[in-house]
Amino acid sequence: MQTHSLFTDTRRSPYVLLVSYETVQLGLKFEVRLESLTVRDAVIATCPSCHKRFTIAPHTLYARYHPLTPVLTIARDMKCRRCGCSGEFGWYIVRAKGPEYPRPA
Numbered sequence: 001m002q003t004h005s006l007f008t009d010t011r012r013s014p015y016v017l018l019v020s021y022e023t024v025q026l027g028l029k030f031e032v033r034l035e036s037l038t039v040r041d042a043v044i045a046t047c048p049s050c051h052k053r054f055t056i057a058p059h060t061l062y063a064r065y066h067p068l069t070p071v072l073t074i075a076r077d078m079k080c081r082r083c084g085c086s087g088e089f090g091w092y093i094v095r096a097k098g099p100e101y102p103r104p105a
């Protein structure tokens with residue numbers, strides 16, 4: 001199990017929000033659709049050319065794609081902000097760790 005700590009930028013806020021993330025497998029790569037992502041998730045995409053890593057919140061993807069779009073298709077659509085490469089990005093999904101609370105239906 002791999003854990004990540006994101007949002008540790010203390011320049012914007014005096015408070016440090018330390019959130020642990022773990023890699024989750026939501027199914028076979030070609031099966032995972034945008035609608036499978038929850039607010040606890042983030043897509044970590046890596047540029048195939050310069051290997052720059054991007055952390056993408058699901059709500060930014062929801063603004064551009066249909067919920068049934070496979071994440072694989074979205075990864076093919078990505079363009080690197082650093083080098084401009086638009087090949088197929090490598091990606092995986094991380095989920096914030098924490099207690100699961102029962103949610104109303």
Ligand SMILES: [Zn+2]
Nearest residue numbers: 047050080083
């Ligand atoms: Zn790049």
